[in-house]
Amino acid sequence: MTLTLRIILIVVSVLTFLLCIRRVKQAKLQIIDSVIWIIGSFVLILMSVFSNAVEWISVKLGFLAPVNFVFFTIIGFLLIETFITNIRISVLNEKIKNLNHYISLKEYK
Amino acid sequence: MKVLIVVPAYNEALNIEKTIKDIKENSCYDYIIVNDCSTDNTEEICINNKYNYLSLPVNYGLSSAIQMGMKYAKKYNYDTVIQFDGDGQHSAKYLEDIVKKMENDNCDIVIGSRFVNKKKPKSIRMFGSNIIEFIIRLTTGKKIKDPTSGMRGYNKKAIDEFINNPSLTPEPDTLVYFYKKGLKIEEVQVEMKEREFGESYLNTLKSIEYMFNMVFSILFIRNFSRKRCK
Structure with a gap:
């Protein structure tokens, strides 16, 4: 991994982390939902700090370049x-539909 | 047997009066209009004519409107629900045939079909209908000549199923689901008119999407519905 990529990853992760905390404080993101992003940003920071470990794993797994392994992890996480x-x-959609029906039946005269 | 005609209506201001007049004159059953949050004056017409109607606060599509009708039927203890389009394509004089077929043959679902005695005309639309017919036959072994017909009668068993399973839509793939559940489905001959006012829901792109969804749903989802012992 190049130094530039490592720095970009660290900066982005820190920004993600800060944004998450801010949104939780503003009550715009539930703590439960923020956990996954905070863990994700930690993993990215770890990957950029310990790039030797990433290189070792990517060689063992047969990736052509360590950076591919980083992208692979990110894509998997996003999927x-x-x-x-x-x-x-889908669940929310169903709930709203049921509410819709409930209101309609309530207002029926 | 208490029969309820469910008329889903979305922006059907030009057709709804005629449809209800037809139902009132040519049948003796109760009806309910489900106004799916129309943006035109469908609701006004319902109020002015003192129609029996339900008004949904948010537009949610045909499936939701039908399901709403089913919930109403359950609440007021109806035995049978007949889905009847609000766009003036269906004729109320065939409603009795559907109810009779249901009573006499002990069917769970009766489809008002255009092609029981008559031959299917050759058009792109009917080509799609043929594909769906073929796939239903492939997966269930049953022959439905007009799977896309929107005029269908459901009994209590099917109504309960509709209320409890939100994935069921009033579309052909649901028929496969009901076959797999062991319900009896029959067809009766009806005539349908061409739409006079307003636009059809299906344009070319939507039709392709519809066909794709139906084929996918029948082959990969409904085909694997498990039969419940009852």
């Missing part, structure tokens, strides 16, 4: 996050 979000939207 899982999107999927979880998607499920949540």
Whole structure:
């Protein structure tokens, strides 16, 4: 991993971390939802600080370059996050629909 | 048998009066209009004519409107729900045939079908209908000649299923689901008119999307519904 990439990763992670904390304080993000992002940013910081370990793992796993392993991890993380979000939207959608029906039946004269 | 006609209506101000007049004149059943948060004056027309209607505060689509009708039917103890489009394409004189078929043959679902005795005309729309018919036959072995028909009667068993399972839509894939659950589905011959006012929900892109969704749902989801012992 190049030094530039490591610095970018650290800066972005710290920013993500700070943004999360701020949103939680403003009560715009639930603590439960913030946990995954805080853990994610920690993992990124660890990866950029201990780049030797990342290189060792990526060689063992057969990646052509350590940076590929970093991207692979990030993409995997994002995919899982999107999927979880998607499920949540479905659940919310269903709840709103039921509310919709409930109100309609209540207002029926 | 208490029968409820559910008329889902979204921006049907031009058609709704005619539809309700047709139902009142040509059948003796109760009806309910489900106004799916129309942006035109559908609701005003319902109020002015003192129609029996439910008004949804948020627009949620056809499936939700039908489900709403089912919930109403359950609350007021109806035995049968017949889905009847508010756009003037269906004729109320066939409602009795559907109810009779249901009573006599002990069916759970009766479809008002255009092609029981008549041949399917050749058009792109009917080509889509044929594909769905073929896939239903492939997965269930049953033949439904007009799977996309929007005029359907459901009995209590099917109504309960609709209320409890939010993934069920009034579309062909749900028929496969009901077959797999062991419900009896039959068809009766009806006539349908062409739409006079307003736009159809399905344009070219939507049709392709619809076909894709149906084929996918039937082959990969509904096909694996487990049969419940009852």
